Amino acid sequence: MDCFNLKPAAIYAAGFNYKGGSSMKILLGKPVADKITQELITEVNKLKEKCVTPKLTIVRVGNKEDDMAYQRGAIKRCESIGIQVDVKAFDDDIDEIEFIDGLKNINEDKSVNGILVLRPLPKHIDEDKIKNIINPNKDVDCLNTINLGKLLEGDKSGFAPCTPTAVMEILKYYEIPVESKNVVVIGRSTVVGKPISILLLNKNATVTICHSKTEDLESITREADILIAAVGKAKMINKSFIKEDAIVIDVGINVDEDGNLCGDVDFEDCKDKAAMITPVPRGVGSVTTSILAKHVVNAAKIQ
Amino acid sequence: MDCFNLKPAAIYAAGFNYKGGSSMKILLGKPVADKITQELITEVNKLKEKCVTPKLTIVRVGNKEDDMAYQRGAIKRCESIGIQVDVKAFDDDIDEIEFIDGLKNINEDKSVNGILVLRPLPKHIDEDKIKNIINPNKDVDCLNTINLGKLLEGDKSGFAPCTPTAVMEILKYYEIPVESKNVVVIGRSTVVGKPISILLLNKNATVTICHSKTEDLESITREADILIAAVGKAKMINKSFIKEDAIVIDVGINVDEDGNLCGDVDFEDCKDKAAMITPVPRGVGSVTTSILAKHVVNAAKIQ
Structure with a gap:
């Protein structure tokens, strides 16, 4: 498993200490995407x-x-x-x-x-x-109403949107347990917030969905074992929003005041408090295209 | 507004004291259903x-x-x-x-x-x-994948399932504010738990969805301003699950040890602690058929 340890900036390949906090980790998207890519190459060769x-x-x-x-x-x-x-x-x-x-x-x-x-x-x-x-069978990023319905039904014959699926793959790859965990999702869009909530629910997480009308957001997010930020506001989530040793997944892609790419999470502020955290860039966004590719391969199989 | 006050068994027509607790109320389904019925009679006469x-x-x-x-x-x-x-x-x-x-x-x-x-x-x-x-346009209780998808999209041209819609109508009739409230839904079925969560989210509630794999359920439900029980276990929710002055909506229809109809909520145990509570029978179940009728009238209009 490839990952960066935050202190110092050297690369560690050590296993995770999920409850620890002493071995804080950056959850990079690349190894997740690479693994999916390798599996797909084999599948595509078989199709060819x-x-x-x-x-x-x-x-x-x-x-x-x-x-x-x-x-x-x-x-x-x-x-x-x-x-x-x-x-x-x-x-x-x-x-x-x-x-x-x-x-x-x-x-x-x-x-x-x-x-x-x-x-x-x-x-x-x-x-x-x-x-x-x-056609729902070609709808690899879940634009269709029917694929959204299948998502709600837990029917895996449809295509879930790529970004929420990428989040699930990151959690799976880094062996982050989801069952019975308190997961807080910030954001309720049809493209990310709602679908990720349903995917997590289908994996037995207890899910809270927050949004712009949520009162005292911090008090809710601080209860999260896993916090998923999908708000679209640069660096909105600082360390006061997370509990010690939380897992923080940042779906946001924004541009900060200096014109640099950044997430919804203030990475520098949160990295010492979180047990694991995805960076932006090089986090969730790096996995999305591999999910897209997976969906295209699956589409080719059912057509 | 018609409702029962719990102490004594006399009927009060007084306004609600939402934050109070002193004027505890049983949220009966009948007046809600009667109001919808009256509106539908007018609509059907016009159609005729x-x-x-x-x-x-x-x-x-x-x-x-x-x-x-x-x-x-x-x-x-x-x-x-x-x-x-x-x-x-x-x-x-x-x-x-x-x-x-x-x-x-x-x-x-x-x-x-x-x-x-x-x-x-x-x-x-x-x-x-x-x-x-x-046909989705005839699917008045949301059996269709496409109507579930529309629900997720917030597209009101579809039909949401009758029971979750009945819950929303009860909240609306009794003027129970939902926006920014912490709502906890127990149950994640495609027929009730998930749809009611989405309907509440669309009305700006902060929604937590719990289920059989949720750990320390009581600590989560005790944070709920509004608790919605859709578990299917007779009298599972007692007063230790609710906070003082919570609104309790009971979707369960079960049979107790004496062979009597009862909900998921232990009504007798909770009634003094809750600010408002739906009974079973005479609660949510009494509203469902009026929602069904409303959907049939709407279906006739779009065909």
């Missing part, structure tokens, strides 16, 4: 023996830097696994009807196993109108 | 002017006493509103394929606006195979 090459189509509107960065990461990851990637880029000012037609054509293309629509879309394109155009 | 009579078909397998009781309640409620009710009863030992064919026929019948399948079905009929046969 059957003359099946999984294919992902990324649908992008405009040229936002966030989208371009995610696209680069997804292409790199998929190609390292042997997944074919195609990008369909639309102009920023594309008409909604034209976009819908374009998406329908992509969906009907039998060579496409998985479709990823980079979000958020420009405001003039209504996500509610496009989310169910994609 | 347009020659539309909403129609519910109840699908029953076997003659279980629970099902028969619910059916009687639903028919009585619907008929009092002017909704037509048809019952399709199948033998307990009906073949799965034959049942599926029967359900498909009911679904295709254009005169049927809403379909209620009484659950649980006998073990030899796989609910997963039948849940998506019903």
